[in-house]
Amino acid sequence: MTTTRVPQGERSRVMRQRLLEATVECLVEHGWSGTSTTLVSQRAGVSRGAQLHHFPTKSDLVLAAVAHLSEVRGEELRVAAASLPSGARRTRAVLEMFAEHFTSPVFAAALELWVAARTDAELRAAVGPLEQRVGREAHRIALDALGADESHPGVRELVQATLDLVRGLGLANTISDDAARRRRILDRWARTLDAALDPDAAPEAP
Known part of the structure; x- marks a missing residue:
């Protein structure tokens, strides 16, 4: 069985999209003060390290x-x-x-x-x-x-x-x-x- 490898650029785009969508969901459910980068990464199902790679700070993410x-x-x-x-x-x-x-x-x-x-x-x-x-x-x-x-x-x-x-x-x-x-x-x-x-x-x- 041949496994199709997803290009790195596409994986990166998908992960970034998941983080942004999770940020919006957290803002709706928890408000500005309750939204943190840790909560967003958990919601997106993305490791903390991967989240920091894309958005090093809460400011970058928001x-x-x-x-x-x-x-x-x-x-x-x-x-x-x-x-x-x-x-x-x-x-x-x-x-x-x-x-x-x-x-x-x-x-x-x-x-x-x-x-x-x-x-x-x-x-x-x-x-x-x-x-x-x-x-x-x-x-x-x-x-x-x-x-x-x-x-x-x-x-x-x-x-x-x-x-x-x-x-x-x-x-x-x-x-x-x-x-x-x-x-x-x-x-x-x-x-x-x-x-x-x-x-x-x-x-x-x-």
């Missing part, structure tokens, strides 16, 4: 996880946007897509990094630009999904207000299950958006 997390968040939104329905209920579906994103485990992990970055200059320097990139991508996805034309006055601000609203609802959900209130707010906001983006369109059914 900064790499920040970049990884931004990619995951962007990809999740792109995939979700590709499967949105068409028709009269599309606006509400767009809002639900973002609501699911802002209540997802990857958003919880990002939130842990935001809070930690407030008092950690090195982390803030890494988180800031990547969050701006994620924000721009989310704004572009929202524009496309809503069929909004931001060359019209006020449309850009309306779409950004939508993202800020749904993100805020996601933050509220970190304390307690806020699904019922969130659903009512998004039902109303969908009708508001339709009226504002296309005054001649028939409103969505309540």
